[in-house]
Amino acid sequence: MLKSSLGLIALSSLLLSGTAFAQEKIKVGVTATLEGTYTVLGEDGMRGHQTALNVLGKKIGDKELEFIVASTDATPDSAVRAVRKLIEQDKVQILLSPLSGDEGIAVKNFAKTHPELTFVNAASGAQETTYVDPAPNFFRYNMDGAQWQVGLGKYAYETKGYRKIATVGEDYSFIYTQVFGLVLEFCGAGGQVTNRQWVPLGTKDFASVIAALPDDVDAIYLGLGGADAVNFLNQYQQAGGKAHLMGGSIMIDQTILSSKGSAKNALIGTIAASGQADTWEDPGWQKFVKAYQDSFPESKRFPSPSLLATNYYGSTMALILALRQVNGDLSNNQAKLKDALAKIEIDAPNGKIKLDANRQAIGTNFVTEVVDDGKGALFSKVVKVIPNVNQTLGYDPAVFAKIGLPSRTVPECKKY
Amino acid sequence: MARFIERHPAWALIVIIAVAVLAWLVFAIWPPGLEAAIGRKRVFLNAVLNGITLGGLYFLVASGFTLIFGLMRNVNLAHGSLYLFGGYIGYAISTWTGSWILSFIVAFIAVALVGVILQLAVFRRMEGQDLRQTMVTIGLSIVFADLMLWVFGGDFYQVQTPSWLIGPVQLPLLTAIKSSGEPVYLQYPLVRLVIFLASVVIGIAMWLALNRTRIGMIVRAGVDDRDILAATGVRIQLVFVLVFALGAGLAGIAGVVGGTFQSLSPGEDTRFLLASLVVVIVGGMGSIPGAALGAVIIGLAEQLGSVYIPTYAIVVTFLIMVLVLALRPQGLLARR
Numbered sequence: 001m002l003k004s005s006l007g008l009i010a011l012s013s014l015l016l017s018g019t020a021f022a023q024e025k026i027k028v029g030v031t032a033t034l035e036g037t038y039t040v041l042g043e044d045g046m047r048g049h050q051t052a053l054n055v056l057g058k059k060i061g062d063k064e065l066e067f068i069v070a071s072t073d074a075t076p077d078s079a080v081r082a083v084r085k086l087i088e089q090d091k092v093q094i095l096l097s098p099l100s101g102d103e104g105i106a107v108k109n110f111a112k113t114h115p116e117l118t119f120v121n122a123a124s125g126a127q128e129t130t131y132v133d134p135a136p137n138f139f140r141y142n143m144d145g146a147q148w149q150v151g152l153g154k155y156a157y158e159t160k161g162y163r164k165i166a167t168v169g170e171d172y173s174f175i176y177t178q179v180f181g182l183v184l185e186f187c188g189a190g191g192q193v194t195n196r197q198w199v200p201l202g203t204k205d206f207a208s209v210i211a212a213l214p215d216d217v218d219a220i221y222l223g224l225g226g227a228d229a230v231n232f233l234n235q236y237q238q239a240g241g242k243a244h245l246m247g248g249s250i251m252i253d254q255t256i257l258s259s260k261g262s263a264k265n266a267l268i269g270t271i272a273a274s275g276q277a278d279t280w281e282d283p284g285w286q287k288f289v290k291a292y293q294d295s296f297p298e299s300k301r302f303p304s305p306s307l308l309a310t311n312y313y314g315s316t317m318a319l320i321l322a323l324r325q326v327n328g329d330l331s332n333n334q335a336k337l338k339d340a341l342a343k344i345e346i347d348a349p350n351g352k353i354k355l356d357a358n359r360q361a362i363g364t365n366f367v368t369e370v371v372d373d374g375k376g377a378l379f380s381k382v383v384k385v386i387p388n389v390n391q392t393l394g395y396d397p398a399v400f401a402k403i404g405l406p407s408r409t410v411p412e413c414k415k416y
Numbered sequence: 417m418a419r420f421i422e423r424h425p426a427w428a429l430i431v432i433i434a435v436a437v438l439a440w441l442v443f444a445i446w447p448p449g450l451e452a453a454i455g456r457k458r459v460f461l462n463a464v465l466n467g468i469t470l471g472g473l474y475f476l477v478a479s480g481f482t483l484i485f486g487l488m489r490n491v492n493l494a495h496g497s498l499y500l501f502g503g504y505i506g507y508a509i510s511t512w513t514g515s516w517i518l519s520f521i522v523a524f525i526a527v528a529l530v531g532v533i534l535q536l537a538v539f540r541r542m543e544g545q546d547l548r549q550t551m552v553t554i555g556l557s558i559v560f561a562d563l564m565l566w567v568f569g570g571d572f573y574q575v576q577t578p579s580w581l582i583g584p585v586q587l588p589l590l591t592a593i594k595s596s597g598e599p600v601y602l603q604y605p606l607v608r609l610v611i612f613l614a615s616v617v618i619g620i621a622m623w624l625a626l627n628r629t630r631i632g633m634i635v636r637a638g639v640d641d642r643d644i645l646a647a648t649g650v651r652i653q654l655v656f657v658l659v660f661a662l663g664a665g666l667a668g669i670a671g672v673v674g675g676t677f678q679s680l681s682p683g684e685d686t687r688f689l690l691a692s693l694v695v696v697i698v699g700g701m702g703s704i705p706g707a708a709l710g711a712v713i714i715g716l717a718e719q720l721g722s723v724y725i726p727t728y729a730i731v732v733t734f735l736i737m738v739l740v741l742a743l744r745p746q747g748l749l750a751r752r
Contacts, residue, residue, distance in 0.1 A: 036683050039570035074681075126461040171727070199722065200730050203688070204469050204678045207608070211462030212455070227681045234679060238577065238605040240584040246470045260507070260678075261574030300569075 008282065023242050025066045028319070029086030031097035031122065032312075036073035036099060037202045037226045040255045044301075045099055048309030051288070051295045052316035060320070060328035068092060074201065083107055087114065093330055094337075095119045096315060097361045100176025101126035101145065101310065101324050111135040116333040118341065120319045123311035126173035126247075127180065127406050130164030130360035131391060137334075137343045139284050139359045141318045141348070142311040143275050144183030146406065147247040151367040152273035153185025155384060156246060163216040165246065166195040168209060168232070169223030173406070178248045180406035181393065187413040198408055199228070206232045210239050218244060224351045225250035233262035236295055247272035252370055254278065259376040264378055266333040270370045275311070276350040277366040277382040278304045288313065288349030292329070314348040315406055321346060356390060365389045419480050445590055448579070451490035454724070455584050458591040462684055463723045464716065471708075471715030472615035473677075478692035478699070479622060480663030486639050486702025487659050491546070492540055493553040495690030497560035502668025503675040503684070504564060507573045516578045516676075523668040531664025557685065562649040575675035581607040595671045611673050619708055626704065635659060639702060661752040668688050694733055698740045700747025710748055 030049060031153070033042035058065040068083035068090045079098040086092045095117065104124025111119040112135045120127070121140035125148065129139050156162045165186065169175040183193050183259050195214050199206070205226070213220060220243050224232055229251050246266065250256075252272035257264055276285075292305040292313075305313070322340040329336050344353040351364030364387045368380035392400040395416070405412040422426040442464070442683075446457045454460070481495045505526045506519035539557070542548045584603040592600045626632035627686025636657055637645045646652040674688070676679065690715065696702075714733050721729035740748065 002730070034570075039565075039682050040572065040660065043570045198726055200726075202687075205683075205719065205722075206464065206724045207466040207470075207605070208459070209465040211466070212723050227572050227679055227683075230574065230679045235575055235605070235677065238582060238584075238606070238677065239605050258680075259572045259574070259577060261572075263574055263679075289636045393751075 019299075021230075024063055026060060026323065026330065027066050027068065027090065027093065027098055027197070028094045029083065029090060029092035030067050030069045030081045031079060031086070031095075031099065031248060032408035033067065033074045033103075034069075034071035035140050036075075037228060038074045039198075040227055041250065041306070042071070042099055042152060043308040044220065044255060045312040046296045047292065047296060047301055048305060048312035049096070049122075049316050051292045052313045052320070053185040054295050055291050056317060056320050060323045061326040061364075061375060065320070065323075069168050072103060074100040076102045080101035080106050082111050083110060087117065087286055090166070093117060093334070096122050096312075096319060099123045101129075102139075104129040105147060105173060107261050108135050108138045111138045118334050118337055120315050120341070122315050123308050125177060126172070127183070127391070129345065130358045132261070134358045134360075137338060137357075139318070139338075139354070141315045141346065141353055141361050143361050143363050143365065144391060145177030146393060147361075147363070148365060149178050149181030149273050150185065150273050150365045150389045150393060151384050151386045152271065153182050153187075153191065153247065154189050155220065155271060155273075155367045157186060157191045160219070160244075161253040162191065162244070164192045164194055165218045165219045165221055166197070166214050166217045167193060167223060168199065168213070168219040169199045169221075169248070170201045170203075170225065170228060171198040171408070174221040174250075174274050175248065176406035176408065179221070180411055181231050181410050182221060182246075182248075183413055184393065184403070184416065187411075188415050191413075193413045194407060196345050196408065197369075199224075201228070203228055206235045206314070207239065210236055212239060213241075213243070215243075219246050221246040221311065222251045223248040223354065225253075226255065229256045230259045230261075230263055233266045234261070239261060241266070243285065245270040247370075249274035250308055251367060253308075254304055255260040256308040257370065257380070258302045267370045267378065268372055271367070271383070272370070273367045274307055274380070275363065275365060276307055276380075277368045277385075278379040278388075279371075279381045280350075280366065280385070282303060282351075283380075284347060285349045299319070299334060304379060310348075311351050314346065314350070317346060317348065318346050318353075348415065349383075351387065358391070360391045362390045442589065445593055447541035456591070458659070459655035461589060461591060463719045465604055466608070467688075467716030467719035468712055469512075469715070470719060471481050471604055471709075471712035472612040473670060474691055474695050474715055475619060475708050476615050476673060477667055477688050478695040478711055479619065479704055482696045482699070482702055482704065482707045483523075483622075483666075483694045484660055484663040485696070487635055487717060488539065488656055489544075489573040489678030490518055491553070492534075492663075493550060493689060494557040494560060495545070495663075495692060496685035497564070498527050498530060498664050498667040498675065499671045499688045500680060500685040501530065501560065502566055502670070502671030503575070503666065503680040504573065506675055507575050507680065509576050513739075514576075516576070517583075519575060520672050522667055523672045524665040527668025527671070528661040528665035531660045532657055535660040536662070539660070540653065540656075547652070558632045559691070561682060561685055564685075570682055573675060573680040575680075577607050577676055581610060584604060585609070585637050602678060603611075605677075607677055611677065615673075619704070622704055631655075631658075656684070696747070697737055698748060700750030703747070703749050706747055706749035708748070 032045045040043045044200050072078040072082045104126050106128045106129050115227040118137045125145040127144045322344050325340045353361050367384040371381045475724040506523040509519040509522045585606045587602045587604050589602040591602050695710040699706030717732045721732040
């Protein structure tokens with residue numbers, strides 16, 4: 001008995017001295033969807049993260065950043081498990097997490113149980129995460145799904161002349177938020193959304209969903225991502241589908257536009273909106289694309305960074321710059337760092353980003369159209385750039401609150 | 417058939433009525449009231465056909481699984497990895513040579529070889545130790561998944577469909593009559609029909625091989641009693657290797673099929689492992705007709721579910737599994 005407790009004491013003192021050594025380092029936990037339907041998205045997110053480290057370096061004054069990566073599968077419980085593991089086992093002080101919508105809501109709620117730590121959202125884009133009961137230690141430097149759709153509804157109605165559309169989307173918070181943004185604007189302009197179909201995340205066989213698409217609409221909006229999107233397009237071509245398409249932010253993205261096979265060709269000419277456009281001429285964006293391309297050999301990356309890479313880049317950049325402002329000071333429950341994060345304005349590759357009172361990004365949005373570069377590679381071409389998009393999408397906050405939270409049926413198709 | 421009607425007249429009546437209703441739903445022009453209640457006929461017909469063709473794919477995966485289990489009492493939880501590996505091989509071959517047919521042959525041979533190695537190097541050493549085999553195959557499936565992620569990355573791959581298979585064909589099934597009196601026929605993707613026919617052919621060939629040939633007789637005898645079969649002088653280990661190779665090869669072929677009308681990416685291995693587990697639990701472990709029946713039931717449940725109750729579609733297959741386990745735990749068409 002005595003012997004074993006002695007051993008325990010020896011062991012714990014060893015562990016303690018271990019943490020004493022590690023004080024020179026600042027430990028940051030990162031999560032990405034490195035398994036399941038969104039594997040490709042997670043991988044490219046990590047490439048964006050790595051690009052940021054290559055550009056900015058890991059030094060914070062005399063301290064050095066150490067990153068520990070954990071994998072999730074886009075489900076909220078996997079994200080909380082990964083974050084908990086990073087905090088409890090790896091003793092990270094700061095979290096860069098998570099990637100996907102439902103994960104974001106779960107991690108935000110979890111963040112409240114650790115008010116002493118700092119959580120920087122990596123890429124997730126559900127509205128609820130920062131709009132409803134936000135956590136004071138959770139910061140999001142990317143826009144939410146609804147902000148990423150700003151401009152698309154008007155462009156479809158006014159320029160393309162679409163009057164009636166139907167939507168197909170994955171059944172979870174991020175896509176609800178995307179459809180929310182689209183419907184508000186499209187119906188506000190006078191259009192009609194006649195049918196909203198929801199499919200479970202991870203659906204592989206869309207044949208019946210495709211058969212159930214209405215034929216009396218001008219265009220079909222696709223709010224799908226990852227493997228689901230590729231399967232849909234493949235089966236859509238096999239069924240001989242010919243309708244005009246519109247795309248969500250992770251549908252018209254390099255993760256899909258550079259998939260292997262011919263299914264993606266169904267997307268040429270598709271209009272979409274997102275927090276980035278592949279062919280934007282802005283020098284900051286071009287510099288980022290170059291840094292991304294130089295960081296990885298051609299076979300290990302996409303021709304151009306995906307939205308996930310851009311988001312991970314932006315969030316990593318915000319964190320590093322804020323840490324440098326406070327010289328890596330994490331004392332007093334990281335109060336200085338939190339303060340710096342709330343105030344910082346970053347020159348992200350996809351435009352200037354600052355945070356609102358809920359610590360949610362206000363940024364730039366892009367309406368795009370998919371083009372073929374002539375060599376078989378597809379890119380999203382800028383059609384319109386919309387600066388200063390906030391979370392209430394330009395609505396008066398009181399009016400916006402009345403619309404309700406994004407869900408399968410909210411918002412109604414009408415002018416608010 | 418006649419005996420079944422004599423023994424269970426009530427059930428027989430229900431089955432006959434169900435078949436008649438289904439036939440009417442498929443062939444008749446739906447009255448407007450029905451269309452208003454459950455949607456257009458085109459959607460229903462598509463969902464039924466999709467369910468059956470998806471069942472064809474599930475059957476290809478599950479038949480190998482059930483064959484291996486039936487003979488060797490060996491739950492190969494790395495079966496999903498064999499599926500995914502076959503798909504990747506098929507993709508590599510079809511992009512390299514441009515031949516879709518060739519990709520099936522190569523995938524079959526390559527994955528069958530992996531099966532032979534697995535049988536010789538792993539399963540033979542732990543014959544009859546269920547728990548050990550289960551743990552080892554789970555471990556192997558994780559190792560395979562990581563190896564494939566390393567080589568092929570997380571990208572989505574699709575086996576290129578040959579151009580003569582792209583696009584829909586017109587089926588002689590009426591979906592509606594236009595106001596002008598012109599009939600509207602059902603359009604259906606050709607590739608799915610071809611794949612379904614191929615899996616029917618494979619299924620019938622397997623059934624014939626098992627029931628009409630000498631090898632099949634040996635395999636069936638092995639399923640019933642391995643020890644007595646070995647005692648009669650049959651080289652049972654060789655039979656094991658052959659069956660394992662065939663089962664694995666079928667998973668490889670299924671991988672190419674899956675890569676053609678769906679896509680290949682990490683995670684597909686566990687999805688298809690789960691699907692084949694559900695299929696053989698519903699159909700009955702070790703029975704080929706059971707695998708066919710289970711596959712069609714699960715395929716139909718998934719597709720009809722995704723159209724008519726999209727919110728709960730994910731639950732339906734498991735609900736069926738639970739019902740079968742509760743009412744007929746040995747599976748619908750179990751041999752014993």
